[in-house]
Amino acid sequence: MPGSYDDGLLYSDDYGPYGESVPAEGEAFSGPGSFVRTPLLLSPRMHTPVGAPSVLQEWQNNSNARKSSAPAPHNGHGRAASYGTHAGAEMPPAATQAMYLNAAPEHGAMSRLAEPALGMGAAQMLAAAAAPNAAAASAHSPGLTAPAPSPAAAGLGFLQPPAMQQQQQQQLQQQQQQQLQQLHGDAMSVASSAAENAAAAGTGSLLAPRTVSNVGRVQVAGARNELFAAGKKPNIMMTGLPRSGKTSILSVLFQKVSPHETLFLDSSDKVVKHEIENSAFCQFQLWDVPGVNGSSNAANAFSHTGASLSVHSVVSNDSVFSDCAAVIFVIDVTSEETDEALQRLHHTITRAVATNPNVFIEVFIHKADALTEEQKVQCQRELQGRIDEELEEVGLPGVSARIRYRATSIFDHSVYEAFSQVVQNLIPETHTLESMLDFLVNNCGMEKAFLFDVVSKLYVATDSTPVHPEDFELCSDMIEVIIDVSCIYDSGLQDAARASGNAQWSGADAENAGTGSGGGGNGSSSAAAADSNRAPPPPVNFGYQTHSSATIRLSNNMVLYLKEVSNYLALCCIVRSDVFDAALGLIEYNVGVFKEGLQRVIQYRVDSNR
């Protein structure tokens, strides 16, 4: 029965402590005139901008100097070479130079120092300083008009660091420098081990510059932030039985189709290649390879497609697998065709591994919204058991370790989390990013930090503590809130959003013209026609630096802190509120350091992939 909410949260007989002191008749209602009698209002404008205290600036100069005199990025190259990997896995020099401040208690003084430099902290102090005055002011000057200038000025005075503190600052500065030296050393050693990891991760032919000759037609999804030369991006292939949900996943993740709208998606009849070009770490090609009913007559089923590339010719062509860095196989748990799906999965695995032994195989146990938690676990165990068994039979037991199983659904965050992990496998810099985030989290006393690609809401990196799904969900929802609210009030973002609303997703009319096997003439002209009809997908939010930052406070004493750190990349952290309030300046400073380091990682990535 619905309506079970009768006893719900909104109705209670407890009226709460309410309204002992009703204002005198007429007082509250006489409009703005009476308004000034309410407690003091400060003008939020501080007409004198508050600059960073000199100590911080000096210090930044110092660290810049240090950076430029830091040892050249020597360690990366030598090591990578000795591990026999290609250049793509070389260690970016950034992490070696990332320097963080430490939030350890004995440096409490320092965090106090850093605070006035940064808007929020400063203003809080101002507000605190003004608060006692406020009561007095409102008592003495009934005619006070808003915006009230005098308390604001008094507050400003408070912000100028008293001369007495100068000395203290200098001492602190020295301490900091020492500390930085220490940190510097630490960073070096971690960074070099990260280099090894990165090198190891890079052994797969992730960035093999092989071009796929037999697919001409391409759909671009997302931000169109083209950073890499064609053929330099890893390929991800999605396959599975018909109606298993491949196109749904892609359209929800990359086309911003809302999940319930996927009900209207037609079964795909062609392979569609999507170019995903968002942030620097979210650059890849996605192949949506439709399931084909009855694989034996696949050729017949698609013979009528003529110039278009038939599913059969792609699926039967082993070179497809050799170009793929990852294969995602989608299994519909609500379907009865389990045996057929398993058979197809087995077939896909063996072929993929035979052509590219380094391929990542991801099995999405999809439409898991239909399952309970126990069923999910059980389903995965059964599936894994059967696949392992079969692989053992054909003499490929080692392959089992390469396969990952994930329960997914487009109706919750699971598909974002699963796809994030798929993408992270393909980022050679994952370990570098992780250790940078570890530094950040440890030095600022954070609980968790994610680096998000804001266009797709996939996280491209996180610190090394385990990911709790609730944390990920909160952060991902926060990004959505921030983008949505920003879009409403930012006309630039608005235009982008409007354009993306117009660019309707339509998998069915995607042409795959210009096949390698000839007859491309027809195909390409029709593709061109289709192209002109469709508005190009726009650059989406945060494509230009909006210097966004946001905080959300929750009742369980947690703060979500978001900061834009690069094009299409946002850092989202979970911090305890006592830590956050005590050390906001510190956090902002360290995030700034992270941002610099990240910039260098990205620059390196872009340069080496041009």
Added chain:
Amino acid sequence: MVQDKKKLLLMGKSGAGKTSMRSIVFANYVPRDTERLGATIDVERSHIRFLGDLVLSLWDCGGQDSFMENFVGAQRENVFNGVAVMIYVFDAEFRQDPKDMSYFRMCCESIAAKSPQCRVFCLVHKMDLIHEENRESVFAEQSSAIRRVSHMLPVPAECFSTSIWDETLYRAWSSIVCSLVSNVSTLEANLRALCVACEADEVVLFERATFLVIAQAHTKPHEDVHRFEKISNIIKQFKLSCNKSRSQFESLQLQNESITALIDNFTQYTCVMLITSDRRARPAITTFNVHNVRDYFERLLEQVLD
């Protein structure tokens, strides 16, 4: 303490989406949860405390024919007496249904006879199922059909096009609920003063549990007239996902190139949003101001609702 109880009738064809709407607006359902709702049997009455002192007595009337016959027949007195607001929901996909229109006419006649002061809201619902380019014409057509049928109402019906999948739901329900708050203009005058004092572009007051818009004031024009409902929708969704991780949303602060936004718990039953585009604005001072006028608005709201 005096209790202000307002009777709201929620009527319409079975499956039109009545229970879905009220569950989302008042009972923290996410849209997808409504797929599991069964048909309503007879009437489900619920009491919803709104802004503290206002109690909505919501009659969700099952839309199957046998129930409808009963409402306009044997139960007419009971159902249509003392109604403050009637909300009649049309399913956009079956909007032409002649039987539905005749029930609607009978309901309007009953309202005109028993509760002449009652305001009638007609929601053309499930608009998401209508192709985007036809939505406007479908709505216009249906509105004029509604006006023709409901000509006997002393207060003309107001029409909204709605869907549980977007902010249109909040737009309609904000209007419905605001029609019950008598002194919105007083609230808005005070909000304007706050807005000016904080040098903000706009200030919006939301009811805390439902996140429906109660009142707003702005000093700068903005082209998107539906932005507040969008915010309602966005924040409500976020509140729900906070609940999932067993915490509650308290405040949001956003700064970027163009604006500073603050959404914060305000009085016991409201939240406030301030948007400032002046880049010299200091968010903490805005927070401070909001904090300071809390008590004042607490008392003001109480008076407005009396």
